Amino acid sequence: MIELRNLTKRYGDRTAVDQVTATVPSGQVTALLGPNGAGKSTVMRLVLGLDRPTSGTALVDGRRYAELRRPLRLVGAHLDARAFHPRRSGRAGLLALARYNGFARARVREVIDQVGIGAVAARPAGTYSLGMAQRLGIAAAMLGDPGTLILDEPVNGLDADGVRWVRELLRTWAGEGRTVLLTSHLISEVALIADRVVVIGRGRLLADATVAEFTAGQAAAVEVAAADEASFGLLVTAMGDRAEKTGQDRLRVRGGDAADVGRRAHRAGAVLRELRTDAPSLEEAYVRLIEDRTEFVAVPR
Numbered sequence: 001m002i003e004l005r006n007l008t009k010r011y012g013d014r015t016a017v018d019q020v021t022a023t024v025p026s027g028q029v030t031a032l033l034g035p036n037g038a039g040k041s042t043v044m045r046l047v048l049g050l051d052r053p054t055s056g057t058a059l060v061d062g063r064r065y066a067e068l069r070r071p072l073r074l075v076g077a078h079l080d081a082r083a084f085h086p087r088r089s090g091r092a093g094l095l096a097l098a099r100y101n102g103f104a105r106a107r108v109r110e111v112i113d114q115v116g117i118g119a120v121a122a123r124p125a126g127t128y129s130l131g132m133a134q135r136l137g138i139a140a141a142m143l144g145d146p147g148t149l150i151l152d153e154p155v156n157g158l159d160a161d162g163v164r165w166v167r168e169l170l171r172t173w174a175g176e177g178r179t180v181l182l183t184s185h186l187i188s189e190v191a192l193i194a195d196r197v198v199v200i201g202r203g204r205l206l207a208d209a210t211v212a213e214f215t216a217g218q219a220a221a222v223e224v225a226a227a228d229e230a231s232f233g234l235l236v237t238a239m240g241d242r243a244e245k246t247g248q249d250r251l252r253v254r255g256g257d258a259a260d261v262g263r264r265a266h267r268a269g270a271v272l273r274e275l276r277t278d279a280p281s282l283e284e285a286y287v288r289l290i291e292d293r294t295e296f297v298a299v300p301r
Contacts, residue, residue, distance in 0.1 A: 003057075017043055033198070060148055061148070078134075090112075090125050090136045091122060134154060137154075149179070155167075211282055226271065226273065250274075
């Protein structure tokens with residue numbers, strides 16, 4: 001389990017993480033989400049002792065990372081796909097890591113096989129594609145067979161087969177009772193992997209919930225379709241600015257339930273052929289939550 005308790009990190013007059021309190025339980029995959037600059041990587045660095053909190057604490061199984069004996073046997077991390085020395089082979093980099101931490105050479109062979117880089121293990125790590133470098137970094141995280149895994153954007157640069165492999169790997173780890181914390185900007189992929197989400201924006205905690213709780217907490221929309229062109233015109237007028245056109249005869253209505261939309265349509269004389277409540281996807285719920293917490297916004301031309 002990872003616990004964040006009033007975790008705060010300031011760099012000069014900039015607050016990167018602001019009193020974040022959240023729990024990452026064992027036996028589940030937790031996704032740490034937020035827009036660019038939200039503080040996600042800073043949170044991971046604070047958990048791993050790479051940065052020191054200004055205040056608050058980050059604990060792994062009840063202890064700060066600096067207090068862990070033989071930490072790679074307890075926590076595996078992959079934060080940078082290009083962390084290995086570019087002129088060393090992937091195998092040599094893993095062997096050096098194993099030797100320093102007292103792991104058997106046989107374990108290096110095992111993780112190389114598990115991540116599927118046997119064919120390139122003898123090549124310099126600097127020649128690896130981004131996808132192969134990701135696999136090498138995940139192999140390093142797996143080396144100590146740890147109970148906690150922390151991965152920053154693990155599917156970035158992977159092809160479809162690689163993304164599926166990471167998904168199955170993370171689900172297997174969680175199924176074995178391990179703690180899994182990851183970041184990703186691919187929210188559709190997070191929806192397939194994660195059990196829980198922790199969302200931060202501009203350093204502040206916005207949500208800490210299961211995926212089901214998180215999507216249920218965002219207002220659902222009502223999808224409505226008119227039976228004919230005349231009814232569609234009446235429907236548009238009746239719904240006003242609460243409605244968004246999603247097709248030639250379809251609207252998405254926010255701020256009411258299906259019964260309310262049906263009553264309004266009936267009073268307007270519109271004949272409907274479809275009326276249903278559409279719960280938001282994880283991506284929709286996430287975008288709604290962070291839409292005013294995004295630090296870097298492109299200005300339309």
